Amino acid sequence: MPIIExxxxxxxxxxxxxxxxxxxxxxxxxxxxGITIGDCEVVNRALSDLLDAExxxxxxxxxxxxxxxxxxxxxxxxxxxxxxGKIVEIKTYTKIxxxxxxxxxxxxxxxxxxxxxxxxxxxxxISRKEISMIRLAFIF
Numbered sequence: 001m002p003i004i005e006x007x008x009x010x011x012x013x014x015x016x017x018x019x020x021x022x023x024x025x026x027x028x029x030x031x032x033x034g035i036t037i038g039d040c041e042v043v044n045r046a047l048s049d050l051l052d053a054e055x056x057x058x059x060x061x062x063x064x065x066x067x068x069x070x071x072x073x074x075x076x077x078x079x080x081x082x083x084x085g086k087i088v089e090i091k092t093y094t095k096i097x098x099x100x101x102x103x104x105x106x107x108x109x110x111x112x113x114x115x116x117x118x119x120x121x122x123x124x125x126i127s128r129k130e131i132s133m134i135r136l137a138f139i140f
Contacts, residue, residue: 012068023061028068087137
């Protein structure tokens with residue numbers, strides 16, 4: 001976090017995953033107006049130096065610092081706050097009214113539910129425990 005904050009960025013997510021025979025440590029960062037390649041490079045170098053010095057991870061891994069992309073998932077309070085009024089895509093673990101994928105305008109959220117306005121004008125409230133993924137919809 002000190003490296004992210006020093007560069008006036010927001011930490012969006014961190015994941016450590018194995019893909020094939022390689023491990024990846026991925027750091028997703030963003031800022032108002034979007035993150036640049038230069039931002040990613042600065043954070044990557046500083047984080048790489050820190051991780052090498054502290055040796056937190058035993059396995060060999062590939063460090064990636066990047067933007068979460070246009071279709072970043074909504075995870076934090078600020079993600080939801082800035083997405084009010086925008087079209088979101090939601091996937092659920094189980095079917096709701098026979099459907100597992102929804103798209104609509106994010107109209108409200110709290111710790112327990114997310115509310116969207118569907119294209120047909122109906123309001124749908126979904127328990128956050130049922131949501132496997134929520135992100136801004138990419139509209140062409």
